[in-house]
Amino acid sequence: xxxxxxxxxxxxxxxxxxxxxxxxxxxxxxxxxxxxxxxxxxxxxxxxxxxxxxxxxxx
Amino acid sequence: xxxxxxxxxxxxxxxxxxxxxxxxxxxxxxxxxxxxxxxxxxxxxxxxxxxxxxxxxxxxxxxxxxxxxxxxxxxxxxxxxxxxxxxxxxxxxxxxxxxxxxxxxxxxxxxxxxxxxxxxxxxxxxxxxxxxxxxxxxxxxxxxxxxxxxxx
Numbered sequence: 001x002x003x004x005x006x007x008x009x010x011x012x013x014x015x016x017x018x019x020x021x022x023x024x025x026x027x028x029x030x031x032x033x034x035x036x037x038x039x040x041x042x043x044x045x046x047x048x049x050x051x052x053x054x055x056x057x058x059x
Numbered sequence: 060x061x062x063x064x065x066x067x068x069x070x071x072x073x074x075x076x077x078x079x080x081x082x083x084x085x086x087x088x089x090x091x092x093x094x095x096x097x098x099x100x101x102x103x104x105x106x107x108x109x110x111x112x113x114x115x116x117x118x119x120x121x122x123x124x125x126x127x128x129x130x131x132x133x134x135x136x137x138x139x140x141x142x143x144x145x146x147x148x149x150x151x152x153x154x155x156x157x158x159x160x161x162x163x164x165x166x167x168x169x170x171x172x173x174x175x176x177x178x179x180x181x182x183x184x185x186x187x188x189x190x191x192x193x194x195x196x197x198x199x200x201x202x203x204x205x206x207x208x209x210x211x
Contacts (some may be wrong), residue, residue: 007067008077009077009088010081011068012077012088012161013070013077013086014079014086014088014109015080016088016109021109024161025090025092025109026091028105028107029092029094029105029107031157032092032094032103032105032107033094033096033103033105034156035153036094036096036103036105036195037096037097037098037103039153039183039199040096040097040098040101040151041097041098043183043186043188043199044098045098045101045149045151045181045188045201046188055083057205
């Protein structure tokens with residue numbers, strides 16, 4: 001992310017310590033990504049995603 | 060997208076987005092981040108709130124700010140923006156709770172006529188990936204753009 005988070009927060013009129021913000025953001029999205037990876041690796045999506053005829057269930 | 064949404068600030072790489080929800084509980088900073096997953100070509104859509112007083116992002120928070128439709132439309136807008144720069148990848152969305160997955164399902168279903176024009180959607184239901192339907196609860200969603208010329 002090249003855009004300055006300080007400016008973004010200021011533009012949004014949000015008053016938060018940028019360093020604390022960065023730390024929390026990193027923690028949050030690392031956890032989310034870990035959850036996503038665990039789910040996707042356990043339940044790999046079909047590679048032929050574009051062909052609905054390959055799937056069972058409602059269209 | 061013609062529905063009302065919040066103005067969004069985007070990172071230069073179009074992987075992070077910020078906006079402020081304004082409602083009955085005040086102003087709430089929302090953050091959306093698209094992250095590469097361990098499966099090539101699949102990005103995870105992460106979404107969270109930031110508490111302005113403590114700077115703690117509460118992933119499980121229900122903002123209850125009276126604007127959930129506008130928030131969902133704003134998140135959808137970032138999906139369009141993301142795919143505009145990366146039309147050939149998949150986006151994975153998983154709520155932190157079943158209630159949140161239900162909210163996403165309802166949001167998708169209520170706008171399905173618009174969404175289906177631009178995207179294919181799969182949902183994970185009972186141990187398999189199936190095309191999206193409003194009938195079933197889903198544990199997660201996969202979205203793929205149908206074309207490379209999305210109109211923002």
